[in-house]
Amino acid sequence: MTDLKLYSMPSSGNSYKVRLLLALLGRTVDTIDVEYEWESLTRAKAEGRLPFGKAPVLELGDGTLLPESNAILFWLGQGTRFVPLGALEQARMLSWMFWEQNQHEGVIAVRAALLKYPHRKAQATPERLAELLTSGHALLKVMEDHLSGRDWLVGGHVSLADLCLYAYTHTADTHGGFDLAPFPALRDWLGRIAALDGYVGLDA
Structure with missing residues (x-):
């Protein structure tokens, strides 16, 4: 129930x-x-x-x-292991979550949507797709640089920031056509999230 x-x-x-x-x-x-x-x-x-x-x-x-x-x-x-205890760490978590919505999603998710949904086909011009590809790789590089030498986006534990950004990043290659090969730290981070107890995939 x-x-x-x-x-x-x-x-x-x-x-x-x-x-x-x-x-x-x-x-x-x-x-x-x-x-x-x-x-x-x-x-x-x-x-x-x-x-x-x-x-x-x-x-x-x-x-x-x-x-x-x-x-x-x-x-x-709230009250779970996915929200850091300290106010500063919580603020850092939220900053990644805000970044996901006003930067990351508008590029990574949008390119995937243009490629997938028939009603968006008219917007999927070669110029627009190329622009999104360049911008998206730059955004993925931001994540790669931050994750180099650390396991999680904020502090020493998985947080809402990781789950938030995982959602569209883990299909950036298959759905959006982004190349994740140059981003080993990011790919390792994706693997750590997929290995969490209780994990379910997008199609579950």
Whole structure:
């Protein structure tokens, strides 16, 4: 039994990062597919379950709706090993999570979306794809440089920052066409996350 409902897009990294944290915490959730199940999407919109018009949204037992993936991560992570204890470390964690949304996702995830979704095909011009490829490799280099000589993005333990950035980074090559070969520290970091107890993949 669970008192949580997750309105989720199965192919979305933003929805996946929430499902991953829930799995790592051993928490169960009723998942409602609002990507491939048209009836579920229509009902969710009609009932006001998607406050910002998109998934993911976590519905709590009392009916409270919590949108935005990283806000959901922060709420679920409170009091767990995925949130550092110190205020400075928490702030550093949040800085990576903010960077993921305003820098990383807008390039890494967008290039993958242009290549995958038919309704985005008109935007997938050679010039745009090339621009995103260059920008994306620069962003991955930022992560590579930071992870060189350390296991995790913040402190000595896995945190929400790692899970947040893992979501779109781990498919950057297969979905977005980015070359991860030049980034050994980043690839090792991806492997450490995939080895966590309770880990589930994007398609789980």
